[in-house]
Amino acid sequence: MDKPCGMAVFCAGAAAVAMMVMSPAWAHEPGRMTGGGSFFCPYYGGTQRVTHGFELHCGTGGAFEGADPAEPNNLEINFSGGDNFHLTTLTKGLCTDTDAIQQPPSAPFDTFLGEGTGTFNGQPASIVFTFTDGGEPGTKDTA
Numbered sequence: 001m002d003k004p005c006g007m008a009v010f011c012a013g014a015a016a017v018a019m020m021v022m023s024p025a026w027a028h029e030p031g032r033m034t035g036g037g038s039f040f041c042p043y044y045g046g047t048q049r050v051t052h053g054f055e056l057h058c059g060t061g062g063a064f065e066g067a068d069p070a071e072p073n074n075l076e077i078n079f080s081g082g083d084n085f086h087l088t089t090l091t092k093g094l095c096t097d098t099d100a101i102q103q104p105p106s107a108p109f110d111t112f113l114g115e116g117t118g119t120f121n122g123q124p125a126s127i128v129f130t131f132t133d134g135g136e137p138g139t140k141d142t143a
Contacts, residue, residue: 031057031058031095031107031108031109032055032056032057032058032070033054033055033056033095033109033112033131033133034054034055034056035053035054035131035133035138035141036051036052036053036054037051037052037138037141037143038050038051038052041079047080048079048080048081049079049080050077050078050079050080051077051078051079051080052075052076052077052078052143053074053075053076054074054075054076054087054131055072055073055074056069056073056074056075056090056093056112056114056131057069057070057071057072057073057090057093058070058093058094058095058109058112059092059093059094065092065094066092066093066094066095066113066114067091067092069090069091069092069093073087073089073090073093073116074087075087075090075114075116075118075127075129083120083121084120084121085118085119085120085125085127086118086119087116087117087118087127088116088117088118088119089116089117089118090114090115090116091115091116091117092113092114092115092116093112093113093114094112094113094114095108095109095111095112095113096109096110096111096113097109097110097111098110098111101132101133101134101140102135107133110132110133110134111130111131111132111133112130112131112132112133113129113130114127114128114129114130114131115127115128115129129143130142130143131143
């Protein structure tokens, strides 16, 4: 696997992964999160740009928290070196709110924990990721 990039951990190979630690005290919230952006990966001399865009819906609960997310769900991650990940199925979308993140204006949740399957460079892959929304102008968001 390649080295992690910036605040996100995007790993090449059989899977693309973005992870953060989640507190077990969070409560599930309904809704969706949309957005995108980019950063430069410091592990490659700050020259590899990682760009992402998404529209993701929270799950309803089901067999485990965040199961059965509403559709549509889209996530695309592109690396300046030509690698890419495309989500085809979101299997878990857990939306939570935490006191540690205060974003104006008030929203029902600030953290999206997701799991799914898709393709990495056209090959089958899976992904586990967390996006946090720190409010406008987006400088406190993490992936």
